[in-house]
Amino acid sequence: MATRDFAVRTENHVANLTGLGTLEFVPEVFGDEFLDGYSRVQEAQRAIGGEEDLTKMDPATLREVYGSMREFLGSLMTPESAERWLRFEVIKGAKLVDHYRSRAQAEEKAAEEGGRVVDKSMRVPDRVLLELLEWTVELYGGGNDRPTTPSSGSSRASRRAGTPGKASSPSKASTRTAGRSAR
Template sequence: MATRDFAVRTENHVANLGELGKLEFVPEVFGDEFLEGYSQVQEAQKALGEDTDLTKMDPAVLRGVYGAMRQFLAKLMIPESADRFLRFEVIKGGKSVAHFRTRAEADKHAAELTGAVRVEDRSMRLPDRVLMELLEWTTELYGGGDRPTTSSSGSSRASRRAGTPGKGSSRSKGSTSTAGRSAR
């Protein structure tokens, strides 16, 4: 009978954001849940197209992409961190009466209330580059060190060159410079 031990993470992953505090991520996720969430992010990114000039993009499309990224990250966090990271508060009479992780849920709850009610986005504010770094970090954590195998033109890596680089000298005595070799 063969026996094999498998390591299962039991401690949360921690993203230290300096003065903003820490965000904790669950130790392990199921592959299908991770891939489903990541594919939603990729679908949102496809809406951006090939143009990387954010100043020329439709703000609604851009909001959708960032929203998908934030939702994906929040699903990987422990509840306390997710509630800080994504927080839409329903305000009535100047006081917070409820909070939700999506704007749609908060708007639905607010519509059920009477009187002067509003929804405020009190989500954790992070620079775009930090949001992107969190996305890459979690992809490495839960995707096994590489990005998931779903297709994405923006995340493909360069192919390795075929063969191995040679270390021998050429039989040619010419002085033509060649890539990787200096002229003699």
């Protein structure tokens, strides 16, 4: 009888956002959940086409793209982190009625209550949002058949091909630089 051990990650991935605290992501996700969420992000990104100039984009479309990225990331977080990451409060008068992780759910409740929605989600720069997205895709969708590595760890450098030599580097050779005098 053959036996094979399969490692399953049990510790959360941790993203340290300097100055904002940490966000914890669940150790493992099921492939279909990951793919369903990520496909929604890709659909939203296709809506902007290849446009790179944000000033030329429709603000509603751009909001949809960012919203889908935030929802996708929130779906991979622990409940405590997701609560900080996505928080839409329904306010009626000056009173908090309820809060949701989905803007759509909050807007539905606000319409029922005659209130308004206030976005109290964690704010991060666009570049950080994109870096988090790339990081989670590497963690969960990297195609590795081994558990993902700790977020605090990094891959070891690849071994250099060949053997170290004793020859001098061309950059260390004595060369004159234009505009400088030799002293």
